[in-house]
Amino acid sequence: MPRLLPGPAWPPRALRWVASDIAGVARQPEQDHRTHLRASVEWLCRAQDSARQEGLSEGWSFAAGWLPATPAATAALVETLLPAADYLVWPELKGRARALCGILLAQPDAASAGRVLGLIAAGMQLGETGALDRAAASGRLLVDAPFESPAACAHAAQALAMLGQVTGERFFFEGARACLARVARAATPCGWFPGPHAPVTTTQTATALRGLVEAARGLEDTAGLRLAVQGARALREQLEPNGRLAGAHDDGWAPVAGHACIAGLARMACVWLRLAQIENDAVWRDAAWRALAWIKRNQRQTGDDLALRDGLPAAVPIWGGAVPFRLDSLTLKYFADALMMDMVGIAIPPTEYKPA
Secondary structure (H helix, E strand, O other): OOOOOOOOOOOHHHHHHHHHHHHOOOOOOOOOHHHHHHHHHHHHHHHHHHOOOOOOEOEEEOOOEEOOEOHHHHHHHHHHHHHHHHHOOOOHHHHHHHHHHHHHHHOOOOOOHHHHHHHHHHHHHOOOOOHHHHHHHHHHHHHOOOOOOHHHHHHHHHHHHHHHHHHOOHHHHHHHHHHHHHHHHHOOOOOOOOOOOOOEEHHHHHHHHHHHHHHHHHHOOHHHHHHHHHHHHHHHHHOOOOOOOEOEEOOOOOEOOOOEEHHHHHHHHHHHHHHHHHHOOHHHHHHHHHHHHHHHOOOOOOOOOOOOOOOOEOEEOOOOOOOOOEEEHHHHHHHHHHHHHHHHOOOOOOOOOOOO
């Protein structure tokens, strides 16, 4: 049984969600990709509106309601809204992306891979003046930054490799190679990566694998790509027939969590879809399809409560994982990315930009 968080009494709507998860998870109607994509983006727009022009809310908490905006969530949404504007024929989304870019430009430069990628998307796809210069400024800080985990280092490698591509500066390519080498050294023989806390969550692992895939492709590093494939294959083998994946794994890829991590599974769907694009192998797409189907069955698309409708928790049941009793903006972002990647065969973020 779940242990509820301390604090004020929860509203009935939150208690109903908990009661539903006690009865069982992944029981919602599964619909087509476009329907779930539209629902996910609508929830993200509400999360953006709740932040009152400060960016993207981190999510919605059963105890506190809408959470404050964070730089990470704000930057990440830029690269999602731009393709969604085209594929949903929803031009307003580009205006929302511009607003998020304006918020990023108003913030100080920071050693943040997500910030770099968000500013690159705004500069290259929206033509936002100054965005690439500010991405480069943050990239220079990122090269010298300490990283708490292989996942953070791999994400930095991805951002620096892309920054090298759009600026043509060798400095960023060299920084990306250094990060990629650090990630490779951290891997165990089975391709598992340690983390700052045990057990290592599926979100951490998926972030490391996606960063590896994109950095290795950008740097033409075949060893890095092989390492990413090794880890992605191991998690594909852990994926249950219904699409569920445990929320954490130890060295050797044994599952060590009773909950499922939707945040990590959505990211893994993106990894498997990228490998399907790269290797043209149906086994990767099959894994992504099973994962997406399972996530769909956890998205509640009915009800009058706009904070809950269309949202996704980071983990199920809702009391599992590191951030229980919360709907998570980044989970919706990566779910939307994976849906679009499968619908139209693109990569999010794009794998190539023309030089600035």
